Amino acid sequence: DVKVTQSSRYLVKRTGEKVFLECVQDMDHENMFWYRQDPGLGLRLIYFSYDVKMKEKGDIPEGYSVSREKKERFSLILESASTNQTSMYLCASSSLSSGAYEQYFGPGTRLTVT
């Protein structure tokens, strides 16, 4: 089974702090994604990556950056956390080589910025 793990289930940070959210997948997937989930807004794509050291902006990249130094790991960085970044963050991975289009999601990190 594909497994996508996220470093924390719950995180509380202060305004202005630098925040790192880590995601690791164990299926050698090329593609990795970061979403945020907010009530009434669904899942919105922040950044995604097709390969190591590659990154593409999603629909809401402002205030975020990402890093992918190894194929299995994709990090989301909040350079200076703000209260409007309080949200559930979901990581996902997928692979073209399998021929399937499915994205596999981690359990999410609920981030609270105070």
Next chain:
Amino acid sequence: GENVEQHPSTLSVQEGDSAVIKCTYSDSASNYFPWYKQELGKGPQLIIDIRSNVGEKKDQRIAVTLNKTAKHFSLHITETQPEDSAVYFCAASRGASFGNEKLTFGTGTRLTIIP
């Protein structure tokens, strides 16, 4: 870019009845339409998907229909059971060729099955 609208936002049905969730999309180039189910405390999980060359697909109690002309697709759950209670998301994509793996999600439907 793509815009996906999903209705209703909440849905309650009696156990054993059917549930229908509807989505519309805006990008005529979209050709892949998955549905994800998110149970409490978990990430979304794919339950069924349909590609634009097919009008309907069924997997046991769940089915998805697609109307390309009208740009809408629907999820149908028959003989609902308590374990169907969850949040359901529709999504649309231009497909899984390089550069097109992005999914645009709807806003979600919270389905509650009443015993």
